[in-house]
Amino acid sequence: MTIKLSEGFFLKVIIFIICSPNLFAADLTPTFKMLDELGTPPTYNGQIANCPLVVTQAYFGGQLSIQDTSIAGKNLIVRPAEDKVILHSVIYPDFIPVGEIVDIVMFTERYVYGELIDSFTFDGETWHPWNNFGWKDFSQLLPITTYEEGLTYPTVHDYPLAINQYSSLEGEFAIYMGYRLRSSGVTFYSKEPFRLWIANGGITSAQDNKVVAERAYIGGYLEVYDASQGRSLIRDATIIKPEDEITLTGKIIPVNAHLGQPAQLFIVLGYRSPDGKTAYFTKSSQATLVEKLPCPIFSIEPECLAPATTSSWQKWVENDLNSLKMIRNYDSLPEQITLQEVIDIHELPLDEPGGEYYLYLGYQLNNGTLVFNEKPRQFLISNTVLNTWGYSYYYPTDRPAYIQMELINEPPALVRITLYPDNYTINTSARLMVVAMTGEGSYYQWNGRKWVEWLDSELFNLLSARSYTNLPEVVKITVPLPVSLGKEFFLYSGYSITGASSIIYNDLPFDYVKPD
Structure with missing residues (x-):
């Protein structure tokens, strides 16, 4: 490559690709075992570590199997606590000098909802x-075994994988074989x-409504897009703004016995409001008209002037499996589904x-059997607003937070407040505030020990x-309600970063009415 510095002067730059340490230090002598003497493997698929552009003549193949079963293949759904998985490895090595000591190595990468979480060597x-x-x-990388005189062509070996170590983990494991x-x-x-x-996967039916664990996998990932932050993955308890665009990229690997059968896909969204009320919604492949209440005569309310809209979501009565709506039909269920x-x-x-949202994805057979993710994907939609009393440099107005309140004991009336701060403020110096407004319009604030009137x-x-x-x-705090001061209270909670002239608090208060 030539770079022009100024008129009449040029700099010649030679670019080298630096790969694995000592890659070209090996003794490349005629002592290599030649391919034409040993046969040709299937299509080469080996690569040199950290050198993706270098073409090799290595091949790695084989399959996985579960001991004492007929289940085998390159990709398997497993139950780590009970399955004994064996990797049947076949390696056709690239040229290896005679007498070269070779280590067999293996590593795995674990992905959860599309994100690389951790890696292991075996x-x-x-x-x-x-x-x-x-x-x-x-x-x-640790060696599994060592060959003192190089590899045979091919090298075939079985390796038990000790996946019982993964019993408490979730997700997808990509396992790579190699040699060094x-x-x-x-x-x-x-x-x-x-x-x-x-x-x-959990399996149930309309007849018994009992959920039984099944050898199926329902995964994928959720992404959120907003104009200021771009596109990012949604993890459990990620806080999203109501206007953000959410996309599900799903993956379903059905139960082996269900392959080839007619089936339909479904999505159910569970909802829990900040004060603990729940609802469920099922998504349809076709949008339906959303009915609106008639507007009063001469009304000028904006929502009354809005035209009728359509929605692909409908309210669903939990456990009424016969009323589920479907988003896709299959005449023959394939081995893997992406959507x-x-x-x-x-x-x-x-x-x-x-509120809090819980997403379920699965499929239903014609006989009413359902398979779905037992552990739903969770995310939060922000319910907070920003209020400032001066110039606030520290906190942008469009950052989401979530505040939940629920009655946990009555009497006495105790409220548990759970705050999920915006990521922007985690690990910063901050203080939490709690305010109660009585039905008569008086304000009180909790100072950590007792309620005192908030006069101004x-x-x-x-x-x-x-x-x-x-x-x-996550912040959790339990507060007693000042029930001696009135019959009804509206509870607010929020937090402020130290030095900021602003507070983030729940937009809609927790409403408590003292029982008679």
Whole structure:
């Protein structure tokens, strides 16, 4: 490449691709075993570690199987607590010098909802953590076994995988086989991994409504898009703004016995309001008219002037499996299903979208059997607003937070407040405030020990119910209601970053009425 510096001057730049350490230090002598003497493997699929552009003549193949069953294949759904998985490995090595000591290595990457969570290296008996984020240090891979005189052509071996270590984990595991030349450290490994999915499917039917664990996998990931933040993955308890666009990219690997049968896909969205009320919604492949109440004569309310709209979501009575709506039909259920659906929260028949959401995905057979993810995907829709009493540099107005309140004991009347702060404010210095407004319009604030009257109702005079040097990801506090001061209370809670002239609090209060 030539770079022009100025008129008449040029700089010649030679670019080298730097790959694995000592890649070209190996003794490339005529002592290699030649391919034409040993036969030709299937299509080459081996690569050199950290050198994706280097073409090799290595091949990694084989399959996985579950011991004492007929279940086998390159990709398996497993139950780690009870399954004994064996990897039947076949390796056709690239040229290897005679007498070269070779280590067989194996590593796995675990993905949850499309995101790489962690990685492990295997020593033949135990999986150990391996940090492969960014530059992958293949020199840290532990050997499963060692060949003192190089590899045969092919090298065939069975490796029990000890997946019982994964009993408490979830997600998808991509397992890579490889070998490392001891003298140079050059590592060859497969471009095409074996895959294990941790079974997470539950099966039920309209006849008994009992959920039984099944060897199925329902996964994928949720993404959210907004103009200021771009596109990002949704993790459990991620807080989303009501106007954000949510997309589900789903993956279903059905029960093996269900393959080839007619089936329909469904999505159910569970909803829990900030004060604990629940509802369920089922998504249809066709939108229906959303009926609106007639407007009063001469009404000028904007919602009354809005035209009727359509929605693909309908309210669903929990456990009424016969009334589920379907989003896709299959004449013959395939081995793997991928789908993409927009989760349009604004179309839900809700007065206020703020709350907790639980997403279920699955399929239904013609006989009424349903298979779905037993553990739903969870996310939160923000229910907070920002109020300032001066110039606030520290907190942008469009960052979401979520505040939940629920009655946990009566009498005495106790309310548990759970705050999920915006990621922007986690680990910052902050203070939590709690305010109760009586039905008569009087205000009281909780100072951490007792309720005191809030006379001037000025935000900057609010007392702290609790202070934090490093605001945690989840805040829980239990507060007694001042029931001696009135019959009805409206409870607000919020937090403020130290030094900021603003407070984030729940837009709609928790309404408590003292029983007679």
